[in-house]
Amino acid sequence: MDLLRRIALALAAPVLAVVFALAVSSVFLLLADASPLEAYSSMWSYGTRSDSLISMVNRAVPLYISGLAVAIGFKMGLFNIGVEGQYRIAAVGAAAVGASVTLPPLLHVPLILVTAVVVGMAWVAIPAVLKVTRGVHEVISTIMMNAISVGLTAWLLANYLDRRSSETSLILSTGLIPESGRFPSLNPVLEWLGLELRTGSNLQGFVVIAALLGVAFYVVVWRTRFGYELRASGVNASAALVAGVNPKAMVLKTLFISGGLAGLVGMSQLLGFSYRYTTDFPVMYGFNGIAVALLGRNHPFGIALGALLFGFMDRSAQILDLEGIPKEIVVIMQGVIVISVVVAYELVRRYRQDQEQRAVTRELAATEGGAGAAAAA
Amino acid sequence: MTSPVESPPPPVTAVRAGFADQLAVLTRFQRALLLAMGGVFLLSVTRFVADTPELTSSGTSGAALRLGIPIGLAALGGLYAERSGVVNIGLEGMMILGTWFGAYGAWQFGPWWGIVLGLAGGAAGGLIHALATVTFGVDHIISGVAINILGAGVARYLSVINYDATTGGGATQSPQITTKIPLVDVPFLAGGDLFGWSTPDLFGWFEDSGWFLLADVGGILKGFTSNLSLFTLIAVALFPFTAWFLWRTRLGLRLRSVGENPTAAESLGIPVYRMKYLGVTISGAMAGLAGAFLAIVAANIYREGQTGGRGFIGLAAMIFGNWMPFGAAAGAGLFGFADALQLRSDAAIQALLLFVALLTGVFAVRAAIQRRVVPAALLAVTSAGFLTWFIVSDEVPRQFVQFTPHVVTLLVLGFASQRLRPPAADGQPYRKGESR
Numbered sequence: 001m002d003l004l005r006r007i008a009l010a011l012a013a014p015v016l017a018v019v020f021a022l023a024v025s026s027v028f029l030l031l032a033d034a035s036p037l038e039a040y041s042s043m044w045s046y047g048t049r050s051d052s053l054i055s056m057v058n059r060a061v062p063l064y065i066s067g068l069a070v071a072i073g074f075k076m077g078l079f080n081i082g083v084e085g086q087y088r089i090a091a092v093g094a095a096a097v098g099a100s101v102t103l104p105p106l107l108h109v110p111l112i113l114v115t116a117v118v119v120g121m122a123w124v125a126i127p128a129v130l131k132v133t134r135g136v137h138e139v140i141s142t143i144m145m146n147a148i149s150v151g152l153t154a155w156l157l158a159n160y161l162d163r164r165s166s167e168t169s170l171i172l173s174t175g176l177i178p179e180s181g182r183f184p185s186l187n188p189v190l191e192w193l194g195l196e197l198r199t200g201s202n203l204q205g206f207v208v209i210a211a212l213l214g215v216a217f218y219v220v221v222w223r224t225r226f227g228y229e230l231r232a233s234g235v236n237a238s239a240a241l242v243a244g245v246n247p248k249a250m251v252l253k254t255l256f257i258s259g260g261l262a263g264l265v266g267m268s269q270l271l272g273f274s275y276r277y278t279t280d281f282p283v284m285y286g287f288n289g290i291a292v293a294l295l296g297r298n299h300p301f302g303i304a305l306g307a308l309l310f311g312f313m314d315r316s317a318q319i320l321d322l323e324g325i326p327k328e329i330v331v332i333m334q335g336v337i338v339i340s341v342v343v344a345y346e347l348v349r350r351y352r353q354d355q356e357q358r359a360v361t362r363e364l365a366a367t368e369g370g371a372g373a374a375a376a377a
Numbered sequence: 378m379t380s381p382v383e384s385p386p387p388p389v390t391a392v393r394a395g396f397a398d399q400l401a402v403l404t405r406f407q408r409a410l411l412l413a414m415g416g417v418f419l420l421s422v423t424r425f426v427a428d429t430p431e432l433t434s435s436g437t438s439g440a441a442l443r444l445g446i447p448i449g450l451a452a453l454g455g456l457y458a459e460r461s462g463v464v465n466i467g468l469e470g471m472m473i474l475g476t477w478f479g480a481y482g483a484w485q486f487g488p489w490w491g492i493v494l495g496l497a498g499g500a501a502g503g504l505i506h507a508l509a510t511v512t513f514g515v516d517h518i519i520s521g522v523a524i525n526i527l528g529a530g531v532a533r534y535l536s537v538i539n540y541d542a543t544t545g546g547g548a549t550q551s552p553q554i555t556t557k558i559p560l561v562d563v564p565f566l567a568g569g570d571l572f573g574w575s576t577p578d579l580f581g582w583f584e585d586s587g588w589f590l591l592a593d594v595g596g597i598l599k600g601f602t603s604n605l606s607l608f609t610l611i612a613v614a615l616f617p618f619t620a621w622f623l624w625r626t627r628l629g630l631r632l633r634s635v636g637e638n639p640t641a642a643e644s645l646g647i648p649v650y651r652m653k654y655l656g657v658t659i660s661g662a663m664a665g666l667a668g669a670f671l672a673i674v675a676a677n678i679y680r681e682g683q684t685g686g687r688g689f690i691g692l693a694a695m696i697f698g699n700w701m702p703f704g705a706a707a708g709a710g711l712f713g714f715a716d717a718l719q720l721r722s723d724a725a726i727q728a729l730l731l732f733v734a735l736l737t738g739v740f741a742v743r744a745a746i747q748r749r750v751v752p753a754a755l756l757a758v759t760s761a762g763f764l765t766w767f768i769v770s771d772e773v774p775r776q777f778v779q780f781t782p783h784v785v786t787l788l789v790l791g792f793a794s795q796r797l798r799p800p801a802a803d804g805q806p807y808r809k810g811e812s813r
Contacts, residue, residue, distance in 0.1 A: 032537075136790040147689070
């Protein structure tokens with residue numbers, strides 16, 4: 001019963017949150033004179049089509065990596081809210097480098113990825129150094145860095161990197177990354193497995209990298225000394241300090257890993273889809289990554305589920321516009337899920353604490369009763 | 378601890394009163410005034426040398442006021458929440474709700490109703506934040522991030538269902554707000570009307586004189602006293618009101634005590650949860666007002682992305698101002714000024730480089746007098762760098778001016794973080810009856 005109970009309690013929070021989010025969204029749908037049931041059922045039937053599922057995975061990949069970047073910080077109580085700026089500036093740097101050289105694929109792709117990681121790390125270095133030397137809180141400094149990255153990328157793109165195909169185009173763009181720098185599609189694998197693909201459907205190969213990163217995350221955090229010290233610092237920083245963990249070194253290392261991961265967030269888009277950085281490069285992966293990390297409780301498996309859920313919602317909402325329902329309902333749904341999932345986790349935690357307290361009281365009472373009986377005898 | 382009786386008398390004769398000591402005698406208000414006067418003097422020198430009248434014109438200072446108000450109101454919002462011990466990263470989301478509901482109210486029922494609805498929309502966001510952080514003990518930053526996502530989503534959704542069928546409105550913007558809040562000029566100072574009699578325009582004359590310093594002071598003050606929306610006056614009044622409320626009333630003291638030491642506050646019978654709810658809801662209301670100001674006064678329309686991160690900047694202005702209302706106002710003014718220059722004149726932006734060179738030069742001299750060698754050298758090098766940049770370059774990229782406030786914030790945090798004093802229990806979740 002204990003195992004079942006534990007699983008039920010672990011699932012209770014996310015399930016409660018999704019149900020609550022559906023309820024709130026229903027109110028908003030009713031405000032727009034739309035039937036919530038119809039909306040949800042058409043989302044479900046469209047979202048579970050094979051091409052939608054592939055799109056869901058593609059959409060989940062950047063969210064997943066962003067979630068990992070946020071989660072490694074959370075594991076030691078650091079809040080890297082700057083993933084948004086880090087992935088953006090890393091994507092610009094990687095696109096510029098990738099488009100400027102032609103190399104064999106086995107060198108070209110790693111070069112682009114390494115550039116992205118290094119730029120992401122460089123961008124997080126400023127808040128990291130400010131934190132360990134001057135005690136500046138990373139939330140405020142990374143928010144500032146996000147805003148700076150917006151201006152800086154716009155300036156770089158406008159002045160140095162613009163290689164638009166036509167002068168009349170309003171969208172600025174870096175040069176195109178040649179074939180050798182692109183990431184292969186997984187479609188051949190799916191076909192080899194005997195799956196029929198709809199036209200236009202394309203499973204991006206970067207999902208493999210994302211999965212490997214997830215495994216690496218698990219190994220580093222739960223199976224290495226560094227990971228142990230990381231978690232120890234997160235649970236009780238002063239105890240970790242007494243045990244000989246250097247807190248400043250931990251902050252630096254963790255933020256650098258986080259920034260490096262953040263650098264990879266835009267790579268599935270860059271190497272698997274657009275092959276260039278443009279002014280309409282997708283945004284918000286950083287902030288949604290925070291949501292996904294919270295949903296998945298900072299565990300790589302949980303984060304994967306969270307990312308897939310967000311990917312599913314984004315994809316399946318596309319059908320709503322055809323039915324005259326604003327697809328923005330999905331953003332409301334996601335916002336409500338984030339806030340209600342943390343509330344639900346807290347409620348479950350309190351419930352569990354309460355149960356443990358009761359169990360202890362019960363056992364104490366039982367032994368005391370027994371002792372009393374023994375004394376009487 | 379030594380008792381006051383044992384402590385030796387200060388060695389009065391031994392110390393030669395230097396300039397710094399004289400400064401220390403001044404009250405905070407006098408020091409702020411002195412600082413402002415010094416700033417205006419440097420600006421005036423810059424305007425004169427670089428020959429850029431836009432730097433201190435009434436147009437620029439008026440624009441700085443208009444652009445600074447939303448940032449300042451957001452900063453006040455941050456102040457109320459953090460003084461009660463709750464960090465409010467969700468200001469941006471609450472501000473978005475303020476822009477939407479403000480514009481909707483103004484479009485449907487007139488601008489004053491817009492202000493009321495904008496305030497209510499922001500307050501609703503604050504209430505959600507309070508529910509999550511106070512009642513459920515959720516991490517303040519997580520709840521704030523969620524509210525930012527939620528605010529943007531709700532505004533977009535409501536726009537689609539309310540504005541799609543209107544003329545001029547759509548998924549990303551509201552129709553134009555046609556009725557405006559009246560504008561006033563201050564009588565005698567900026568030539569405002571008094572009972573139908575048009576009074577002299579004192580600051581206007583100063584500005585037109587073109588004299589060194591006088592024209593600059595006149596221009597800046599004229600901007601602050603003419604073409605004022607009544608909403609601006611209300612917003613400005615909220616700063617002294619906040620100072621009075623938080624530092625001079627019993628309720629304000631209680632609210633602050635909860636932010637400093639909730640356990641002690643609770644032991645004195647102060648309702649900690651209720652105080653936090655109050656602080657965070659007022660915080661949301663202020664952010665809502667900031668949004669309503671953007672939509673109703675600054676733009677006459679709701680537009681998606683209108684807040685442009687001003688909620689975050691407001692938070693930065695509050696930190697810049699050391700969690701004090703007038704400090705926050707000064708921070709907001711600085712950010713507003715940077716914004717205004719960017720909108721109005723390229724030459725003035727370039728002149729700003731000279732201003733920064735002069736400013737860091739003054740601080741370098743000060744550090745040298747105080748014999749702090751390393752800061753003095755660093756400041757001198759910075760000053761020389763900006764001076765070279767000013768002389769060599771023709772114009773500063775606009776994108777740089779855009780993020781100047783953010784760089785300034787990072788610098789302030791990096792160099793002055795020891796002087797900043799946030800409320801002692803800021804950001805810590807508090808649960809009734811739990812000892813620490």
